[in-house]
Amino acid sequence: MLKEGVSNGSDYIYENGVIIMSFSLSKVLILGTIHGLHKKNDSYSYKDIFEIIDKFNSDVLGMEIRPEDIDQGREYLLKYYPYEMIEAKDRYSHRSIIK
Numbered sequence: 001m002l003k004e005g006v007s008n009g010s011d012y013i014y015e016n017g018v019i020i021m022s023f024s025l026s027k028v029l030i031l032g033t034i035h036g037l038h039k040k041n042d043s044y045s046y047k048d049i050f051e052i053i054d055k056f057n058s059d060v061l062g063m064e065i066r067p068e069d070i071d072q073g074r075e076y077l078l079k080y081y082p083y084e085m086i087e088a089k090d091r092y093s094h095r096s097i098i099k
Contacts, residue, residue, distance in 0.1 A: 029056045035082040049084050050091065062098040063088060070097070
């Protein structure tokens with residue numbers, strides 16, 4: 001008889017005491033931004049964006065910076081990308097970043 005269980009955050013299915021399938025679910029957060037308007041919006045500021053990212057604490061961060069631009073310096077990026085993308089790239093460089 002198949003049974004289900006959870007251990008260390010991973011789900012598994014076992015039969016007669018032997019695990020036959022193990023899997024863990026991924027959580028995804030899609031965070032919309034309003035670019036330069038965060039400066040003037042008390043209800044959704046740059047601080048709010050980074051608090052949301054910090055609280056979610058993901059292993060991976062995706063952003064809309066072209067792969068050929070991701071390693072450019074901050075001065076270059078500020079010409080073509082909104083502040084929150086560049087700041088997130090710098091603040092969360094220890095995480096995997098998907099371009």
